[in-house]
Amino acid sequence: MSGRGKNFLDVCGAAPRVQNTWAPLVVSKQEINLEVERLIDAAKPDNGRRASMVVHPEADKQSKGFAPGIDVTIHVLKPGERTRNLRKNSNMVEICVAGSGTASVGGKVTKAEKWDVWNTPSMRVHNYYNDGKEPWVWLTYSNAPLLEKLEVHYVEEFDGATPPSDMDTKQTTRDPGKIARARDLALKTKISEDGAHLLGYEWLIDIDTVESKSLHWPWNKVSSYFPDITEIGKEYNGRRLFVLYNPVTERRIGTTPSFFASLSCSLPNSNNIAHRHSSSSINYYLRGGGHSMVDGQRLDWQAGDLMLSAPGWAMHSHHIGDSQVSTLTIQDHPFQIAVESLIWQERIEEPILALGNQVGFESNRASVGTR
Numbered sequence: 059m060s061g062r063g064k065n066f067l068d069v070c071g072a073a074p075r076v077q078n079t080w081a082p083l084v085v086s087k088q089e090i091n092l093e094v095e096r097l098i099d100a101a102k103p104d105n106g107r108r109a110s111m112v113v114h115p116e117a118d119k120q121s122k123g124f125a126p127g128i129d130v131t132i133h134v135l136k137p138g139e140r141t142r143n144l145r146k147n148s149n150m151v152e153i154c155v156a157g158s159g160t161a162s163v164g165g166k167v168t169k170a171e172k173w174d175v176w177n178t179p180s181m182r183v184h185n186y187y188n189d190g191k192e193p194w195v196w197l198t199y200s201n202a203p204l205l206e207k208l209e210v211h212y213v214e215e216f217d218g219a220t221p222p223s224d225m226d227t228k229q230t231t232r233d234p235g236k237i238a239r240a241r242d243l244a245l246k247t248k249i250s251e252d253g254a255h256l257l258g259y260e261w262l263i264d265i266d267t268v269e270s271k272s273l274h275w276p277w278n279k280v281s282s283y284f285p286d287i288t289e290i291g292k293e294y295n296g297r298r299l300f301v302l303y304n305p306v307t308e309r310r311i312g313t314t315p316s317f318f319a320s321l322s323c324s325l326p327n328s329n330n331i332a333h334r335h336s337s338s339s340i341n342y343y344l345r346g347g348g349h350s351m352v353d354g355q356r357l358d359w360q361a362g363d364l365m366l367s368a369p370g371w372a373m374h375s376h377h378i379g380d381s382q383v384s385t386l387t388i389q390d391h392p393f394q395i396a397v398e399s400l401i402w403q404e405r406i407e408e409p410i411l412a413l414g415n416q417v418g419f420e421s422n423r424a425s426v427g428t429r
């Protein structure tokens with residue numbers, strides 16, 4: 059009988075690996091403020107980016123994040139400071155938490171005020187400028203840990219409008235209305251009644267595009283819609299929040315192709331029923347206080363805290379204190395829908411469903427009046 063080769067792992071009869079669910083974690087407002095002060099006092103780095111990642115203790119060396127697939131970074135710019143240009147294939151959701159400044163993303167300039175949210179698409183040249191009088195502080199959330207894990211995170215930092223790697227390349231443009239695409243000449247045929255196709259090579263290298271923009275959700279505009287969710291009756295079993303929807307995510311209901319960002323306005327002394335999802339959830343509390351139960355553990359939080367509030371597949375519920383709570387929630391929901399991995403259990407007595415692949419859940423909205 060011969061032995062096993064060095065490139066093989068015998069998995070005959072093997073059980074699935076038990077997943078290492080990261081512990082929930084609260085990073086307090088005080089800890090974040092101290093880090094902001096440290097960044098303000100530090101010498102200005104050459105690239106202009108005063109930044110500090112909030113790293114979960116269970117993160118590995120190569121793919122640091124606050125959740126396995128999501129990093130959170132605190133950024134600071136002092137008045138008059140500007141960062142160098144950056145281009146990378148990760149995407150970001152960003153929120154201004156103090157001061158104000160301008161984000162230039164692919165030529166679009168967004169003036170960000172407190173609690174404004176915007177997104178930075180992949181491979182758009184971007185930089186930041188503090189044109190105000192106070193230190194500008196903002197948080198970014200990106201899918202960099204996932205790309206680092208895959209060893210494909212592409213990042214360039216440079217001055218000037220053109221990335222160095224584009225300097226000697228020939229830019230191609232195409233008028234889709236006038237010039238035939240090579241893929242139109244390639245084979246496209248259905249070979250089974252239920253949909254198996256064959257496509258020629260050109261279909262692989264000339265994918266249809268959906269325009270990906272940097273969009274801006276100003277706090278004053280978003281919050282003006284809060285009565286739409288706060289006036290629903292108390293027996294409502296859904297969440298009182300808005301997804302900051304970016305049409306580029308289509309049916310995957312996201313703010314970027316990786317994440318949805320939502321802003322909530324939860325009623326005092328309310329709570330949601332325990333539920334779980336394979337997407338990880340990170341909460342940044344804007345207003346109010348309360349506590350969460352995550353896999354049986356109680357964690358208290360208040361305005362200004364950042365929390366890994368739902369490690370993927372951990373059962374959790376959130377309990378609101380005696381004033382309204384507003385939260386920015388980030389989850390890697392659209393990414394997981396794209397790869398059919400987003401399993402969700404809205405209530406313990408209901409089945410586990412792969413959202414986007416199986417018919418989803420309903421709230422009791424249809425049977426609830428207004429307060």
Ligand SMILES: [Fe+2]
Binds near residue numbers: 333334339374
């Ligand atoms: Fe949740």
